Amino acid sequence: MLTKTLTTANIIQDLQKISSGTITDSMNGSNITTFRIGGPLEVFVEPQTEEEVRQIVLYASHHSIPLHVVGNGSNLLILDGGIKGIVLSLKKIKFIKQEQNHLVVGAGETLPSLSIRCIKLGLTGLEWSNGIPGTVGGAVVMNAGAFGGMMQDVVEEVYGFNKRGEKVVLKNHELGFGYRKSILQNNEFIITSVKLRLRSGDCEKIKETIKKIAAIRDATQPKGKKCAGSIFAIPNIYEIGNKNFKWRIMRKIFSLLNKPQLFIPYMIEKYNLPRRSGGAMLEYNNFNWISNVDNATASDVLNLSEQVRKILEHELKIKLNYEIRIVGKEKCNYSATS
Incomplete structure (x- = not known):
């Protein structure tokens, strides 16, 4: 039972009215993490739009159902007993919109795909992120970084919802960035997109930097393994x-x-x-x-x-x-x- 009045079946039926994405009670943590480890997820939902995310957040809050947000599962260890409540995946919230030297990026966009897009757009500042398998949303929450760069260096503001389903815009200085942390880890906000501040650069130089970083990663990090970094x-x-x-x-x-x-x-x-x-x-x-x-x-x-x-x-x-x-x-x- 998820609540005193709602069964898992009830929850799934209700969520199907909200979201057109995957909704199931037969998913395990091993299915959604790069560790390939974890017990059963009571309810898993993968919304297709930011509005669907908002509706799910509102639903969970209204019925006092625990809500857990995940991205690519690349920095996540789910315990063997699984997760009770609703597990909301942001993997389908993917888009990249350019505004001169700024990019507005969906939380589900992966860092490797974003860094490759930056090469084509001639934008520098995210070369360090190539090779990190996480999503942009997860990277902001954890203030991911490598090779001297961190998300706090390029994030201008983030967009999302609070637990009441109200739209939230948080500026860089409001995010409480620190080493591998931000205030977003307190789960008070669900981030659906991010505005990044980058710089114009030479495509070939950006590509060369990424190539050098990839060589270092190949020499120091296991490849093709079931792990979480x-x-x-x-x-x-x-x-x-x-x-x-x-x-x-x-x-x-x-x-x-x-x-x-x-x-x-x-x-x-x-x-x-x-x-x-x-x-x-x-x-x-x-x-x-x-x-x-x-x-x-x-x-x-x-x-x-x-x-x-x-x-x-x-x-x-x-x-x-x-x-x-x-x-x-x-x-x-x-x-x-x-």
Whole structure:
């Protein structure tokens, strides 16, 4: 039961009157995340328009139904018990509108597709985002970043709705951006589109920058794996050397040997980091990545990540917080077809 008066079947029937998109009670977290992990989603809906999003937000609020918003599921770990309530996917809210050096982008647009469009439009400022599999909406919420760039550098304002279904426009300075955070994480607002402030640039130079970034990603990040990117939020993994002399010296040695790619594997061996828990495995060339290699559960991932975190916090004298979003219930105690 979702509420005292509404069954899951009732909710689905009502949502079908609101949205023309996918609505189902047979979706699992493993179907909507790049981890391919997660229990049952009580109700999953994928609206086609911003107005449908607003109507669903209003409906959930009116009936006091828990509402969880997701994008591409690339930074998300859904627990094995699944998610109770309505899971609203913004993946279909996709569009790109140009206004000179500004782009208004749907929250469901992916960062790779947006960065490629920027090449064609001759707009610079988002080269760093190519290769990040998330959506623009999710990137703003998490203030995603890489290679010295962050969403806070290019966001001018965001558009969406509050829980009363009222239109909301928030300027950059109102978003409370910080390292991998924004006020949007408090779930008070549902963001459906974003206005980005970019700069005119040379198409070939933009393309070349993206090519160089892609080469670095290929050398340091696993490809084709079932994972969710960085597990922990670390402003700059190499800046740890400023607090840890041994770390800094060893990194320098590997750089002088012209084999910087062997630095992380060396640290994994040095600190005897656990490599596996159940079907979850710590990647050998990046100890901030955990992959689902053999039908891993969310419990497998959390067990492994907690072991790694405990060791690194002790050895490197730093505090590690999760960068991935962890949502849902640890144990399923409801019927997904009630």
